[in-house]
Amino acid sequence: MSTPTTTTPVIVPIDTPTLGDRSYLAHDGQVAVVIDPQRDIDRVQALAADAGVRITHVFETHIHNDYVTGGLALAAATGARYHVNAADDVAYDRSPISDDDVVEVSATMRVRAIATPGHTYTHLSYALEAAPAAGAAFEPVGVFTGGSLLFGGTGRPDLLGHDHTHELVNHQFASAHRLAEELPEHTHVLPTHGFGSFCSAGSTGDTTASTIGQERKQNPALTEGRERWVADTLAGLDAYPAYYAHMGPANEAGPSAPDLNAPQAADRDTLAARIAAGEWVVDLRTRTAFAAGHVTGTLNFGLDGQFATYLGWLIPWGTPLTLLGDSAEQVADAQRELVRIGIDRLEGAATGTPDDWTDGDLGTFERVAFADLAQVRHHRPVQVLDVRRASEYDDGHIDDATNIPLHELLSRIGDVPAGEVWVHCAGGYRASIAASVLAARGILVVAVDDSFAENAAAAGLPIATAA
Structure with missing residues (x-):
């Protein structure tokens, strides 16, 4: 039995807190669109299955710099159309989309592209528009803003390099104002970044929901003059993770679905040899457990924090990596985090306690x-x-x-x-x-x-x- 069509689209955020990002599934009870999906697309597929809806369209707001997209793989798996800006130079077939293009999703739901350069030159936002019935007028209900207008801030303008930052920051200011001027106050603002992501500029605080009307009142990009806002934004830019340099090229090339099969088990001798060879052996346990006893030479990136962000930031790209965890589930969670930033290959893993991983004396501090x-x-x-x-x-x-x-x-x-x-x-x-x-x-x-x-x-x- 099919799920009945709704008059107002249902919007389901899909949080990835360790990267500070959100993807979205929006549906009318029958068909669904997905915006900026993460690499592990099984999460999205499970939500669609639970809702009893069919994914027909996948949209990218931009070529992402902080994670490897799952958009191409999700579109291939579901038969959905994959919408990427026509101006983006990508190595795969997509449904090119440009400013003001409208995608008719169903009789009561459609998506309109809005050019919002600033985070990147080709950044698009997508207004989700709904009609109370077939043939009735469409009205915006939400806008997927990607790395454009965030909660109390905007996406940072410097990820394409210093030479482009000044131009992009001015584009970002204009884009925020375009959204605020074109969309009604009740329109929900639905950003991809801004929940701890290093892609954001300015404070987004603890806000979890907002509207165009609220942003008009509180977002500095909309309450301050251009000159002051540009100066403040540029002054506030800080370091961002080194692994970002690898994300754009991966997303332009067209990433495949990840392999989440369990890595090969590593025994004590193997772990010792890998540590001696200078490979990275990473302990996923909490910092409390690690300090109390760990295999000498291992590194602690606890899965209870921004694991992928900091591991991806520090590891020399391509360094062989082995994981140590309390359980197979912990290792699997870490593996899922890592494929989101393009670390697909693990040399191996071991589970249990430090006494299971070494014959030597444990390190402590x-x-x-x-x-x-x-x-x-x-x-x-x-x-x-x-x-x-x-x-x-x-x-x-x-x-x-x-x-x-x-x-x-x-x-x-x-x-x-x-x-x-x-x-x-x-x-x-x-x-x-x-x-x-x-x-x-x-x-x-x-x-x-x-x-x-x-x-x-x-x-x-x-x-x-x-x-």
Whole structure:
């Protein structure tokens, strides 16, 4: 029995919190469209099956810089039309779409393309329009804005390189205003980026939903003049993950569906040999578990944080990678995260506990709070290493701390101060990654697993800001 057609489209967000992105499934009870799908398309297919709808159209707002798309594979698997900007130079067949083109999805649902350059030159937003009945007038109900207008911000304009940033930031301002002027206040704003993604510029806070009317009142791109907004946006741009450089070419080439079959099991001798050879063996467990006992030479990228973002940022691209996890499910979750950024090949995996992974003595290091750091400085000299980004450090840091942003640590190991190193970040996740890097090199390290904003100054530590 078929699902009845709805008069208002149902819009289902598909969150990928570790990358800070959303994809969307929108349907009328019979047919569905998908916008900016992630690589692991089985999630989308399962949602469509649960809703009893058939995916007939897949849309890309832009050639993504922060993940490998699942759009081409999803279209192939479902027989859907795959809409990519006609101006994008891609190596596969697609349904070319351009500004103001309208795609009739059903008698009561259609999609209109709106050129919104700024995040990229060829960026499109898509207005989802609905009619109460066949033959009735269509009205916008939502707009899929990709990396254009976000909640309280916009997509960043610098991912195509410094030479294009000034032009793109001005395009971004104009695009935000086009959306605000063309669409009614009630239109839901449905961005792809802005939930922790490094593709966003400006603060999107904790907002999870918004409308054009709300953005007109609160988004600086719509409340400030062009000159001030451009200057503020450019001043606020920060580092972004190194793996982004590989995403655009992969998406232009046409990525296939991922292989999510379990990697080959690795035994103790194999793990030891891989560590000795300089390969990456990554422990997925929490930072608490890792600090308490780990295989010497392994690195800790806990699956409980922005795992793929930071692993993709730090790993030299193409380095052989083996995963260690509590369970096969944990390894499978990590594998799913990795294929989203184009790390398709795993050398192997092992599950269990560190005692299952090595015959040697386990490595450990202390986990402490900022109060412990304040106390120990009265008794002996320790070196403080701050691995937050430079902008975070400039906003406020422990007075004598050395700043080496986490993404620079591997190339700046020689800059780590000699002696006992107490490493911290904003909340503990990045500090554990850094501590594992240092411990693997035989450096005496202590990880500060604490909130800098809440507890560093409160512990009596001297806080300085950039001059």
